[in-house]
Amino acid sequence: MNSIKILILFLIISGVSFAQSEYPLVTIQDIQQVPDSLQGTDPHSPLDGDTIRVRGVILVSPVIDPDTNRRVIISAGERWVTYIQDSSGALWGGLNVLQEDISENGENTFFDLVRVGQIVTLTGRVFEFNTNTEIILITSPTPIPVEDINETSFTDRPAPIELELSDLFTSGGGYNFDAEKYEGMYVIFRDVITSDRASNGNFKINDGNGHSAFIYNQSRYFKTGSAGEIPGYEPPLDGSYLSYLQGIVTTRTDGYYIVPAYPGDVGPVITSPPIASSVRREPVLVGPNQDVTISANIVDLDGTVAEAKLFYSVNGGARDSLEMSSADSIYTAIIPGIPDSALVDFYIRSTDNQGNVAISPSDTVKSNYFYLVLNRQLTISDVQYSPFGSGFSAFHNYRVTLNGVVTADTAGSSYRTGAVANRIIIQDGEGPWSGIWLNALNNSSGTDVYDLKLGDNVTVGGLIAEDFNVTRIDSITEITVNSSNNPLPQSQILETGTIGSATNNSVIGEQWESMIVSFENLTISDVNADGPPSNFGEFSITDGSGNVRVELQDGNHFYHNAWDGVNNFPDTIGIEENATIDKLTGYLYFSFSFYKLVPRYNTDFEGYQGVVSVENAPGLPDKYQLSQNYPNPFNPSTTISYSIPKEGNVVLKIYNVLGQEIKTLINQFQSAGNYKISFDASFLTSGIYFYSIRSDNFTQVKKMVLVK
Structure with a gap:
């Protein structure tokens, strides 16, 4: 099959002039390199959105073998993926390629x-995804073939660039954008220590000095189970x-990810220190003056465990140490009771007979084990708190029982995507950390989570995961509806830039996870936050402090950004760039490296105002005119057109049948011309409404009908 396709390609190239010549041939550096004045940030490529041709060395084949095993090597959904690198090895010389x-x-x-x-030389469109610069190969309307594929000259993969994990961080420990x-x-890192091993094959590497990187199992050679x-x-x-680990650098908002591509990219284990696992405490709920037993399974694969110690601190104070006693491989220590409410954090240090030392968890700055000493009933904020x-x-991984009010239910889940979103959320206050997600798909309580309604006060028992x-609360075994129609907590007003720039698990973002929050005085800065050709139903808003994402697909409302290619729902409002929103409310969620707002209902969009557009009619109007809105009757939005023959202040307002003002659409100085503006009535009930215009000495009123 491979040789036949190569022959076909050779014949095509010999006889046809392809469209490649329409697009400029650029270097990878032209796509990737950031001007010096912008270093220290993570801006989009200067060629973002352009269709280009680019040449580079293939770092990993898209499929294992075109003839015998067509499974992809690099996973990215139903796509072919590779990475290419400048053959010279010059910096800014790597690029992700997808078809x-x-x-x-x-x-x-x-x-x-x-x-x-x-x-090879590839033709594609440059775009950004999760801060990673990529090109999507052109396949429509006519696929553009890879150039030079018929050449027989190959080279080895470039020698990896020697890096230290500290190169990925600033001196203050932050994300080093200059490592872009x-x-x-x-690249290659030498003499590293592994941690955070996940069942799917992901893990981390560390240098023992607080620097780490995620090892991402994007390659099928490093996946576990049937996916591998x-x-x-x-x-x-x-x-x-490990003696070394080498792979391809990718970026996310929460750090750098390294993708080993082939067997051999993960070096051999030099030595294995003791391994501590199954770290547990007893009791789970700790009260004042209550001793806590910490247990762990500690083993050494190439020797014996010589010593294990537990180091603990109360409320961030000086650490005390405890010798851990053993019974076979189970080691225990007892932390004495604390007389009042407190936070106790701890880690375990174990040493083997060769002097190798292991710390569990390996990151004692961000990942210490901890528990709370409480003199009251457990709350959601206790369970969410991650300081x-x-x-x-x-x-985490303990069973608890919590009480809260339902703040997001199936009525706030999208019917437009063809499925109800599994996003039932409860909240027990208005302070940080007080919201949590219920997993409706893992529930044996006998009460369907999807039957819970907004305002229900519920008691839920399950496993924190x-x-x-x-x-979220997983493996739910208890749901009791205590009362209904309770008032919802007030939303917390946040700044878009604060949440939009928050990295994964950072306290500044994590404390608002699954809580009802709002942003105010907003402008839509990007209708499609992921940029063409991708559209995952997310747009960007800003209050002037920076962008944050809004996810549309999981809410039950009229607002749409044409994520299906065209807006196929006639009763929707297509959002517009530069449109304004007085206040936008929803629950805060995290996915694909970003914290994002998920509005639930039409009422979560307060004061959406489309862009006032100037119609390109020939000449200037010779009289004032207010046109009949179209469509009329309408649901939920309609367009109002008007003309003014001379410059002046224009006021356009909406009233109900009682003459009460509903909304001011326009109150601004405008030049002479023809204008139109969209009115969103999703927050109103069906009925007759009036709209009036006033400019200079001209006033006119017209009637419109909203039918829902």
């Missing part, structure tokens, strides 16, 4: 035939010392 159409038509790019080490110059490039290519593959055990920046709470960095 979205892998149908028979898409195969006419012959992208699936490229092999690691081959130098390594994005998409092949290597039977029985498991990531290194936590605390293992160190790990995202995990003191009750993390789902893609969002805390």
Whole structure:
């Protein structure tokens, strides 16, 4: 199959002049390099949105073998993916490449035939996804084939760039944007320690000095189970010392991710220190003056455990240490009772007979184990509280019972995506940390979570778990509806820039997770936050402090950004760039590296105001005129057109049948011309309304009918 396709490609190239010449040939540096004045930030590519041709060395083949095993190597949904690098090895020389159409038509790019080490030229459109610069290959209307694929010259993968984990961080420990110059490039870290091992194959590497990087199992060679290519593959055990780890640098808002591509990219384990797992406390709920037993399973794979100590601190004070006693591999220590409310954090230090030392957790700044000493009933804020920046709470993987009021129900879940969103949320106050998500899909209580209604006061028992960095009550065994129609907590007013710039698990964002929050005095800064060609139903808003994302697909409202290609729902309001919103409310969610607002209902959009547009009619109007709105009757939005023959202040208002003012659409100075503006009536009930215009000495009123 491979040789036949190559022959076909050779014949096509020999006889046809392709469209490649329509697009400029640029370097990877032209796409990636940021001007010096912008370094220290993470701006989009200077060629973002452009269609270009670019040449580079293939770092990983899109499929394992075009003839015998067509499984993709790099996972990214139903797409073919590779990374390319400038053959010179110059910085800013790496790039992610994707092809979205892998149908028979898409195969006419012959992208699936490229092999690691081959130098090829690709034609695609530049775009940004999750702060990572990528190109999407052109497949429509006609696929543009890969150039130079018929050449027989190959090179080895470039030698990896030697880096230290500290290169990815600033001196203050923050995300070092200047390391963007390594994005998409092949790098190597030596003498690293593993941690945060996940069942799917992900883990972290650390240098022992507080610097770490995520190891992302995007390659099928490093996935576990049926998703993987290597039977029985498991990531290194936590605390293992690796001689090296090499891979491709990708970026996210929460740090740099390294993607090892092939077997051999994860170096051998030099030595294995003791491994501590199954760290538990007893009791789960700790009261004043109550001793707490900490237990852990500690083993050493290439020797014996010589010593284990527990180090603990009360309310951030000096640490005390306790020797841990053992019974087989189970080690225990008892932390003495604390007389009053307190936060106790701790870690375990174990040493083997070779002197190798392991700390659990490996990051004792952000990830320490901790528990709360409480002299009152447990609340949602206790369960959500994660003060160190790990995202995990003191009750992670423990069963608890909580009480709260339902603030998001199925009535606030989208019917436009064809499914009810699993986003039932309860809240027990208005302060930080006081909201939590209920997992409706893992429930044996006998009460359907989807039957809960806004304002229900409920008691819920279940297991506290993390789902893609969002805390939820899982494995639910108890739901009791105590009362209904309770008032909802007031939303918390936040700044868009504060939440939009918050990194994953940072306290500044995490404290508002699953809570009802609002942003005020907003402008829509981007109708499609992910930029073409992708559209995942998210747009960006700003109150002047910076952008934050708004996710539309999981709410039950009229607002739409044409995520389905065209707005196929006639009763929706297509949002507009530069439109304004007085106040936007919803619950705060986290996904794909961003905190984002999820509005539930039409009433969450307060004062949406479309852009006043000037119609390009020939000449200036010779008289004042207020036209009949269209459509009329309407639901939920309509357009009002008007003309003014000379400049002046224009006031356009909406009234109900009692003559009460409903909304001011316009109150501003305008030049002579023809204008139109969209009116969103989603917050109103069906009925007759009036709109009036006043400018200079001209006044006119017209009637319109809202039918829902």
